[in-house]
Amino acid sequence: MNAIVAEGLSKIYRSGSVEVHALKDVSFTVPTGQLVALKGRSGSGKTTLLNLVGGLDSPESGTVRVIGQEVTALGDDDLLRMRRETLGFVFQSFGLIPVLSAAENVEVSLRLTRTARRERAERVRVLLSLVGLADHADQRPYELSGGQQQRVAIARALANRPQLLIADEPTGQLDSETAGSIMRLIGAVVRSEGVTALVATHDPQLLSLADRVLELHDGALTPEH
Numbered sequence: 179m180n181a182i183v184a185e186g187l188s189k190i191y192r193s194g195s196v197e198v199h200a201l202k203d204v205s206f207t208v209p210t211g212q213l214v215a216l217k218g219r220s221g222s223g224k225t226t227l228l229n230l231v232g233g234l235d236s237p238e239s240g241t242v243r244v245i246g247q248e249v250t251a252l253g254d255d256d257l258l259r260m261r262r263e264t265l266g267f268v269f270q271s272f273g274l275i276p277v278l279s280a281a282e283n284v285e286v287s288l289r290l291t292r293t294a295r296r297e298r299a300e301r302v303r304v305l306l307s308l309v310g311l312a313d314h315a316d317q318r319p320y321e322l323s324g325g326q327q328q329r330v331a332i333a334r335a336l337a338n339r340p341q342l343l344i345a346d347e348p349t350g351q352l353d354s355e356t357a358g359s360i361m362r363l364i365g366a367v368v369r370s371e372g373v374t375a376l377v378a379t380h381d382p383q384l385l386s387l388a389d390r391v392l393e394l395h396d397g398a399l400t401p402e403h
């Protein structure tokens with residue numbers, strides 16, 4: 179079973195008379211349960227590809243199926259449901275809500291899916307200990323280090339037991355030691371939660387943990403060796 183099947187994805191950004199071919203006929207599959215790294219220079223199309231897979235943007239042409247659903251054919255309501263229930267997102271800039279504690283940031287995802295209150299509390303506790311932050315539940319983002327904030331963001335992304343985790347340069351703002359621990363956490367989560375992950379990164383530590391590395395060059399996938 180494949181978690182992702184992308185066929186012939188192309189994306190063009192237009193501003194005025196300028197066209198940028200951000201993705202050119204990109205096809206690949208990701209089997210369920212794999213940790214796949216997506217590498218490539220800045221501007222090579224990594225974020226664009228993750229956005230198409232996650233239904234945050236639509237392609238010029240081509241299709242992408244995620245967990246059997248054709249993302250490119252879903253209407254807005256179904257897309258929103260898919261993003262909440264099937265996907266988990268992690269970004270370079272963490273994206274936590276500043277006025278909420280670590281626990282509340284994780285809980286937000288569970289409120290969106292209308293999880294009952296008692297179950298929410300238990301799930302938040304389990305998730306914060308999974309990411310090593312059991313003792314930091316009540317701290318706000320500014321009271322946490324960058325690495326700890328990214329751990330909260332990973333816990334939040336996993337809250338609704340997503341089948342696919344999409345991470346865009348999750349260690350881009352972290353020092354190399356902290357980056358290593360975040361990458362190992364993502365690797366451990368893929369194994370322990372049975373989730374599939376597609377992670378854009380330059381980080382050699384993740385590249386070595388990945389089951390497979392896809393490389394983009396000027397919007398095209400480099401053939402795998």
Ligand SMILES: Nc1ncnc2c1ncn2[C@@H]1O[C@H](COP(=O)(O)OP(=O)(O)O)[C@@H](O)[C@H]1O
Binds near residue numbers: 191192199221222
């Ligand atoms: N919203 C946008 N409008 C116009 N061009 C864009 C937009 N987003 C990305 N691009 C261009 O598309 C190309 C791929 O960008 P991106 O997917 O962000 O690459 P990466 O994540 O690998 O750095 C770049 O040339 C970038 O300038």
Ligand SMILES: [Mg+2]
Binds near residue numbers: 224225226346
């Ligand atoms: Mg990017």
